[in-house]
Amino acid sequence: MTLVPIDPAELEVVRRTGRDLHGHEVEPITDAEGGSQLRCCLARSRAGEGLLLLSHAPLGVDRPWREVGPVFVHAHPCPTTYEDGTVPVWLDEGPRVLRAYDASGAMRYGVNRIVAAGEGVEAALAEVLADPDVVEVHVRNLLAQCFIARAVRAGRP
Template sequence: MTTTARAATFTVHAIPAEELERVRRRGRDVAGNEPTPFGAAGSPLRCCLRRATAADEVVLISHAPLRERSPWREVGPVFVHARACPGYDERAGLPPEVRTGPRVLRGYRADGSLDYDAIRTVGAGEDIGPALDELLAVPGLREVHVRAAVEQCFTYLVRPASAVDG
């Protein structure tokens, strides 16, 4: 399947620009930490869903992909640009630089709970598309979180195109 054909079935979400602007303005992330400058060349940036280059000014912050409080809400480290960037077009399909494994895909219901039957692993170099299609067809799933398989860090989330952001 091509990225263009897939874009009609789901949306891909980086960390929202307004959330990152609050972190930059306040000088504190969701966990109360100061954004920490970090040499992250080659690491995925969660603001624009591409890999950092040596020329990028990057900071490490804590992020909670689930907004609602629940036992499944996790806060973890992510790399983002130190200053505002163009972000990622949610309808552009899977981001080319971070669409292959090794990845763990975890499906969450509308109430923020993890659906333990909706967890898939994708091997090194494999496209996440087929596993993502399978998970997005599970009734009752609101979103799928794409994570690094080894580090378990949140990378981005995917929602069915018909889902309403909340």
Template sequence: MGYEIRAIDAQVVKELLEGDDAGRPPRVSTEREGAPLRCCLTRAGAGERVALLSYAPLRRWAAERGVDPGAYDEQGPIFVHAGDCPGAGSDGWPAGHESHRMLRAYATDGHILGGRYLAAGEDPDTALREVFEDPETAVVHVRAIEFGCFHFEVRRG
């Protein structure tokens, strides 16, 4: 079973830098090091300019499909490059995102189906195959355990 790991699209990042999904301007700062960037799925290096902003991943996914995510439409904090970004580099599980994660599954109508904990060091391919074994699963959001933040999206391939 194939799947596609997706960073936030460059055009969406550009829109968010003009005004985030909460209607606020981003907070731009110079990174000391380590912020997980959702635009390229890497970690910021020392001295890089990053933007902290609010993002509603399910809202955008649901809008593409013409469905209403209802109460599952949430927004939360993410980091992106504040300027030019090289974009995501590979199709595999992104380096720098190996710590504990939650895989949150959604149906084609935008409603949540459930979640699966992914322990640090556990094979993400196996975990994703398990989540996508449910034929109702249309998209999976990978989230941080510590803060619940959205990291990236995984779609059926």
């Protein structure tokens, strides 16, 4: 299983133009306290770090399940890159929603699940991805429902 951050090519366009791929102006933010969940490198921000708030649609196909929502990313290219195959420890710090999708982009409601804080997001993702019809799973915050990362089987884009 691999977590997939937002594509750096998408973020390069956003940073260069000041607009997300949905035409919205991005909002520059200084994260005074740090700790924001970053979708560009799957890290947490540091105090005083410059971020951008932008709209992002994690589902790559144009289907009714494709949602656009707010995410935080580094304002400049990430100081570190996500290590492929790792699951950040902070994903277990809060309750998460796992939303499963098939190859057509349709949601697989029967395997969606909530993972309580500390219950083990990595193991839950492996269980959901064990369903042969599931090709990707979106990890979201439970309360705000905002997107965190896409999970796919190892070796799949």
